[in-house]
Amino acid sequence: MKNKIAIMGAMPEEIAPILQRLGSYTTIEYANNKYYEANYNGVDLVIAYSKIGKVFSALTAATMIEHFGAQKLLFSGVAGAISDQLKVGDLIVATKLAQHDLDISAFGHPYGYVPEGSVYVQADTTMIQLANEVASEMGKTLQEGVIATGDQFVANEERKNWIGSTFAADALEMEGASVAVVCDALKVPFFILRAISDAADMDASFSFDEFLETSALESAEFVMKMVDKIVD
Ligand code: ADE
Secondary structure, rough: OOOOEEEOOHHHHHHHHHHHHHHOOOEEEOOEEEEEEEOOEEEEEEEEOOOOOOHHHOOOOOOOHHHHOOOOEEEEEEEEEEOOOOOOOOEEEEEEEEEEOOOOOHHHHOOOOOOOOOEEOOOOOOHHHHHHHHHHHOOOOOOEEEEEEEOOOOOOOOHHHHHHHHOOOOOEEEHHHHHHHHHHHOOOEEEEEEEEEEEEOOOOHHHHHHHHHHHHHHHHHHHHHHHHHOOO
């Protein structure tokens, strides 16, 4: 049996290029959101944007798996760079993800940790390997790194540097780690790809507004190439 694949983003701009590429799809309203289903070269896809943040993205990921039956999940979107090696438009794939705003350090626990959880969730290595093959076929540079997630648009050098040093993180965004927690718990292999839209500094909101669409497209095109490979 071929896999049913979920493709998700957080914002409309992050999935628009994917829906455009598919051309025709069915729209299903469920749990206060819209889900789009399509058959793509013989494989069933379910596509959605969750809305911004950890709660909405966890809800959408869980719905795609539990209600729509997705057996793999690919996330496409934009991120703020922490690493100096990442510039606007560059692609980063998460090797592991952490929640930078999860904090019970008052009880002596590390940042990002709660009892019976773990600071990091590891992404699927097979899909990362596939991504490296796609990158070399496309002649694109793909960086691997740690992604830190929190319910906060970071536009502050100090906060960004704290996240970078506390979690050894290369990029930050607002959904990856929550999607990772859901997929890990439900044993669904997942892949989190981001194209850089800003540097999470004082100019971040302007840079984000300027580059959201082009960076989201960059990420979406890569994810569709991944789907092509998986479907093959
Ligand atoms: N996604 C893209 N840029 C971001 C930022 N600076 N903070 C949080 N999420 C982001």
